[in-house]
Amino acid sequence: MKLFKWCFGLLALLITCGPVCAQQEPVKIGVMNDQSSIYADLSGLGGVEAARMAVEDFGGSVLGQPIQLVSADHQNKADVAANLANRWYDAEHVDVIVDVPNSAAALAVQAIANQKKKLVLISTGATSDLTGPKCSAYGAQWTYDTYSLAAGTARALIQEKALKWYFITADYAFGHALQADTTKFITAAGGEVVGSSLAPFPTQDFSSFLLSAAGSSADVVALANAGGDTINSIKQAREFNLFQKGKRLAALLMFISDVHSLGLNTAQGTVLTTGFYWDLNDATRAWSKRFFERRHAMPTMTQAGVYSAVTHYLKAVQAAGTKDPLAVMKKMQDTPVNDFFAKDGKLRPDGRMVHDMYLVQVKTPEESKYPWDYYKVLRTIPADDAFRPLKEGGCPLIAN
Amino acid sequence: MFGIPAQVLFGQLMLGVINGAFYATMSLGLALIFGVLNIINFTHGAQYMMGGFVAWMLLQYCGIGYWSALVLAPIIVGLSGLVIERLLLRHLYNLDHLYGLLLTFALSLVIEGLFREYYGVSGQPYEIPESLRGGFDLGFMFLPKYRAWVLLASIGICLITWLVVEWTRLGSYLRAATENPMLVRALGIRVPNLITMTYVGGVMLAAFAGVLAAPIYQVSSIMGSNIIPVVFAVVVIGGLGSIFGAVVTGFMVGLLEGVTKLVYPPATNMAVFAAMVVILLLRPQGLFGRRNY
Numbered sequence: 287m288k289l290f291k292w293c294f295g296l297l298a299l300l301i302t303c304g305p306v307c308a309q310q311e312p313v314k315i316g317v318m319n320d321q322s323s324i325y326a327d328l329s330g331l332g333g334v335e336a337a338r339m340a341v342e343d344f345g346g347s348v349l350g351q352p353i354q355l356v357s358a359d360h361q362n363k364a365d366v367a368a369n370l371a372n373r374w375y376d377a378e379h380v381d382v383i384v385d386v387p388n389s390a391a392a393l394a395v396q397a398i399a400n401q402k403k404k405l406v407l408i409s410t411g412a413t414s415d416l417t418g419p420k421c422s423a424y425g426a427q428w429t430y431d432t433y434s435l436a437a438g439t440a441r442a443l444i445q446e447k448a449l450k451w452y453f454i455t456a457d458y459a460f461g462h463a464l465q466a467d468t469t470k471f472i473t474a475a476g477g478e479v480v481g482s483s484l485a486p487f488p489t490q491d492f493s494s495f496l497l498s499a500a501g502s503s504a505d506v507v508a509l510a511n512a513g514g515d516t517i518n519s520i521k522q523a524r525e526f527n528l529f530q531k532g533k534r535l536a537a538l539l540m541f542i543s544d545v546h547s548l549g550l551n552t553a554q555g556t557v558l559t560t561g562f563y564w565d566l567n568d569a570t571r572a573w574s575k576r577f578f579e580r581r582h583a584m585p586t587m588t589q590a591g592v593y594s595a596v597t598h599y600l601k602a603v604q605a606a607g608t609k610d611p612l613a614v615m616k617k618m619q620d621t622p623v624n625d626f627f628a629k630d631g632k633l634r635p636d637g638r639m640v641h642d643m644y645l646v647q648v649k650t651p652e653e654s655k656y657p658w659d660y661y662k663v664l665r666t667i668p669a670d671d672a673f674r675p676l677k678e679g680g681c682p683l684i685a686n
Numbered sequence: 687m688f689g690i691p692a693q694v695l696f697g698q699l700m701l702g703v704i705n706g707a708f709y710a711t712m713s714l715g716l717a718l719i720f721g722v723l724n725i726i727n728f729t730h731g732a733q734y735m736m737g738g739f740v741a742w743m744l745l746q747y748c749g750i751g752y753w754s755a756l757v758l759a760p761i762i763v764g765l766s767g768l769v770i771e772r773l774l775l776r777h778l779y780n781l782d783h784l785y786g787l788l789l790t791f792a793l794s795l796v797i798e799g800l801f802r803e804y805y806g807v808s809g810q811p812y813e814i815p816e817s818l819r820g821g822f823d824l825g826f827m828f829l830p831k832y833r834a835w836v837l838l839a840s841i842g843i844c845l846i847t848w849l850v851v852e853w854t855r856l857g858s859y860l861r862a863a864t865e866n867p868m869l870v871r872a873l874g875i876r877v878p879n880l881i882t883m884t885y886v887g888g889v890m891l892a893a894f895a896g897v898l899a900a901p902i903y904q905v906s907s908i909m910g911s912n913i914i915p916v917v918f919a920v921v922v923i924g925g926l927g928s929i930f931g932a933v934v935t936g937f938m939v940g941l942l943e944g945v946t947k948l949v950y951p952p953a954t955n956m957a958v959f960a961a962m963v964v965i966l967l968l969r970p971q972g973l974f975g976r977r978n979y
């Protein structure tokens with residue numbers, strides 16, 4: 287009987303201690319990305335490694351507890367991503383999900399984060415809707431978005447009098463968003479979209495779409511796709527002699543991993559907009575060399591973005607003294623982002639992390655002097671020019 | 687015609703025929719293997735990928751170019767097929783189809799996983815050989831020389847295979863072994879060797895298609911899984927076990943995709959499978975298949 291009373295008392299103590307004990311649970315970061323299919327090289331295990339580096343550089347612990355890092359492969363499927371997010375937030379006590387490539391998956395995960403009142407820091411997911419109509423007080427988009435890609439590349443080409451555009455678009459959320467954002471710039475400048483092809487996602491053979499593009503009156507053939515799709519499109523565009531017909535190719539989203547795969551012979555001359563380049567300055571070079579030692583490849587902008595986002599998050603948790611999502615988010619917004627990735631970057635209330643972007647061109651094989659020497663920076667696009675103004679996004683959180 | 691300019695139509699049909707050539711070569715290998723071994727070779731996609739990768743490796747590490755790779759890569763991948771057949775598949779011939787499918791599916795996962803581990807998914811650069819660069823301006827489209835070569839090579843290899851199977855003594859042994867292996871063995875013909883040779887032959891066809899694909903598609907660990915669903919659909923539509931059916935259906939599917947891309951591009955990936963469903967409902971043994979399967 288005495289034993290029973292003791293056990294009962296202990297149990298009661300544990301139950302009441304529960305909420306208090308929960309506060310002492312360590313910070314758990316979940317890196318969710320595509321590790322096995324078309325986007326695996328531009329984020330994938332490299333993104334996980336970047337997060338790991340951020341945790342290690344931060345000291346491995348915050349608020350007196352070791353930081354836990356988990357990762358999973360969402361296989362580029364929105365439903366798998368959604369299930370994973372639910373499980374992570376509910377059963378596995380993950381505090382923040384990071385990366386999330388594939389705009390459809392990113393939208394799904396951000397909606398779940400909003401519902402569960404937990405944080406998500408998106409590095410690779412591109413659609414500007416994440417900080418627009420689908421914005422969330424619990425979500426941040428760190429590295430780039432479809433608007434900034436359009437702002438950089440479209441403006442540059444329009445300035446060179448390329449006013450007739452033909453789109454080859456990946457038929458899902460990302461492709462549509464990118465085409466829509468770019469079209470706004472084209473029509474605002476008096477240009478015209480003369481045609482477009484919707485390619486199933488993913489596609490191996492772009493020959494029919496390229497054929498349609500070649501037959502059109504466009505000055506520019508714009509690729510609103512990414513990863514393996516972009517690689518195949520560019521390879522086949524060269525094969526079908528698209529450039530000889532006086533047309534230019536705009537790869538609206540391209541990563542250094544794509545250039546590495548294509549080789550400079552094929553990729554040379556392509557103009558693109560990027561949020562990061564490993565060879566920009568001493569700070570980027572130092573970090574990237576450390577990354578290279580672990581992954582044997584230079585980091586893409588999204589992998590660098592994961593590092594920056596995780597570091598900024600951990601600093602905010604430390605400064606706020608709590609894991610509470612809204613408190614941490616407020617701290618993240620109040621503190622400027624200053625690291626090798628961004629100088630005076632700012633996290634806005636709509637979730638957009640605003641920082642300088644870069645318009646670059648892929649070097650010719652002769653211009654490249656050492657391995658991974660792929661880009662020449664044409665110009666730096668200042669943060670406020672690069673991203674959509676706060677009031678124009680249609681984010682319900684922003685009072686108009 | 688149908689509201690589509692003739693130029694565009696012919697251009698797309700041309701491309702459809704070229705793609706169909708790829709499908710034909712791949713499904714020929716699959717049909718051959720199923721016809722003789724009764725094994726559904728899911729590893730076919732991985733072997734296609736290995737063909738492309740071996741071609742890249744030959745260039746990268748040995749400086750061996752495209753033309754030699756066309757011969758060497760199928761031989762090397764064929765040897766790996768030999769190992770698979772002797773060590774693993776041999777034990778499954780008397781069992782249900784399902785075991786063969788499970789084994790080859792598992793093998794494909796392992797092989798693709800290994801390549802992905804070492805090489806990632808973005809792919810390796812492999813350029814079109816010097817002599818095949820450029821193209822012909824046909825008026826209604828620009829036809830790259832390389833694509834024309836793919837068409838010719840595929841038709842050529844399908845013809846050679848058909849000739850061997852239909853017109854040579856070896857081919858007659860093969861066809862006999864499909865119908866009645868016991869009797870063939872009783873007549874003194876080494877059936878196990880015949881079977882191994884057939885498997886290796888099918889694998890070599892996949893690898894050959896892989897080398898053809900290397901300069902125009904990505905040489906990456908996922909290139910096989912991209913193409914294999916369509917190839918399976920082609921074999922099923924053509925009729926399991928019918929070699930002629932596989933080749934003809936390959937071209938037809940290529941044309942179907944070409945037309946779909948013109949009329950309603952978002953349905954491109956789906957068109958083949960929709961056709962498969964319809965044809966199987968009307969004719970379960972496939973277009974050219976035999977009824978007693």
